[in-house]
Amino acid sequence: MRILILFFALLLFGGTISAQSTGLEPGNKSPQIKLPNTKGDTVALSSLKGKLVLIDFWGTWCAPCIAEQAELAKLYNKYKQSTFTNGKGFGIYGVSLDAKKSNWENFIFTNKINWIQVSDLKFWRSPVAKTYNIQALPFNILIDGNGIILAKNLHGTDLEKGIASYLRKLMTEN
Amino acid sequence: MKTKILIFLFFTIATSVFATNEFSSQGQSDPWTQQQLLAPADLAKVLNDPKAPKPLVYSIGMQAIIKGSVDIGPTMRPENLNTLKEKLNKLPKNTQIVVYCGCCPFSRCPNIRPAMELLKNMQFTNYKLLNLPQNVKVDWIDKDYPMNE
Numbered sequence: 171m172r173i174l175i176l177f178f179a180l181l182l183f184g185g186t187i188s189a190q191s192t193g194l195e196p197g198n199k200s201p202q203i204k205l206p207n208t209k210g211d212t213v214a215l216s217s218l219k220g221k222l223v224l225i226d227f228w229g230t231w232c233a234p235c236i237a238e239q240a241e242l243a244k245l246y247n248k249y250k251q252s253t254f255t256n257g258k259g260f261g262i263y264g265v266s267l268d269a270k271k272s273n274w275e276n277f278i279f280t281n282k283i284n285w286i287q288v289s290d291l292k293f294w295r296s297p298v299a300k301t302y303n304i305q306a307l308p309f310n311i312l313i314d315g316n317g318i319i320l321a322k323n324l325h326g327t328d329l330e331k332g333i334a335s336y337l338r339k340l341m342t343e344n
Numbered sequence: 345m346k347t348k349i350l351i352f353l354f355f356t357i358a359t360s361v362f363a364t365n366e367f368s369s370q371g372q373s374d375p376w377t378q379q380q381l382l383a384p385a386d387l388a389k390v391l392n393d394p395k396a397p398k399p400l401v402y403s404i405g406m407q408a409i410i411k412g413s414v415d416i417g418p419t420m421r422p423e424n425l426n427t428l429k430e431k432l433n434k435l436p437k438n439t440q441i442v443v444y445c446g447c448c449p450f451s452r453c454p455n456i457r458p459a460m461e462l463l464k465n466m467q468f469t470n471y472k473l474l475n476l477p478q479n480v481k482v483d484w485i486d487k488d489y490p491m492n493e
Binding site for chain 1 (some may be wrong): 359405406407409418446447448449452456478479480481482486491
């Protein structure tokens with residue numbers, strides 16, 4: 171009976187799983203990204219080496235991405251000084267797929283976003299969308315201090331759970 | 345045992361039927377018909393054929409990615425919708441028109457509905473919505489269809 175249930179469950183959800191298993195997988199090295207910030211200075215993803223980093227792909231035109239920014243701010247401020255099992259400190263590397271600089275800049279300014287924000291302002295034609303095989307926004311990737319992918323597309327409560335699961339437990343450390 | 349399996353099967357099928365119905369009923373409220381959806385492959389074929397007559401293609405989203413398309417801007421904004429209206433005012437009602445956005449899946453795209461409603465209300469007779477159900481990357485760019493420089 172259990173085998174049968176498992177079989178039907180696989181039939182039901184198999185399609186969903188295979189549809190999502192595209193792109194970079196946990197355990198792989200995340201490709202380098204080097205894009206300009208709002209001031210025009212190039213900021214490399216590798217500049218956050220040593221930290222647990224969430225690469226957040228978003229755009230001001232993407233309603234669910236906008237809704238998520240407040241949650242990201244909360245997590246960033248809560249964990250930026252924390253020590254993780256695989257990184258010291260938490261950083262967010264926000265990559266916007268915006269097309270117009272004014273939209274992007276205004277949002278960052280109005281919402282006082284204080285983590286790294288970069289964009290080539292190429293909308294869906296951005297080469298990073300291809301490199302990271304992004305199929306839809308919002309999309310994110312959690313990487314460790316060495317740039318190794320730990321998880322992808324964590325949203326809602328899963329995102330904080332994902333980050334918190336890498337927190338260094340001082341009890342076990344001693 | 346067999347009853348349990350049958351009950352499980354019943355619920356499995358019932359759930360999928362329900363999900364399909366829900367999807368199609370959402371579609372019914374959209375201001376376009378299935379016949380007004382243009383397959384990306386069909387538009388790409390026309391754009392790639394130098395001899396084929398071209399429709400007017402309007403980008404009503406963030407960026408005019410598709411070759412030959414005219415950038416209107418996101419029609420969720422009244423000023424952009426007005427720009428589209430002004431352009432349409434100068435055209436015969438039977439002009440072949442294609443609109444596309446492609447930012448997001450159809451279900452949550454804020455731009456396609458205002459534009460399609462405008463075309464409908466202005467009584468155009470030969471307009472289509474480019475069928476980019478996921479987005480312009482997956483349904484156009486990734487397929488190497490023609491793009492603006």
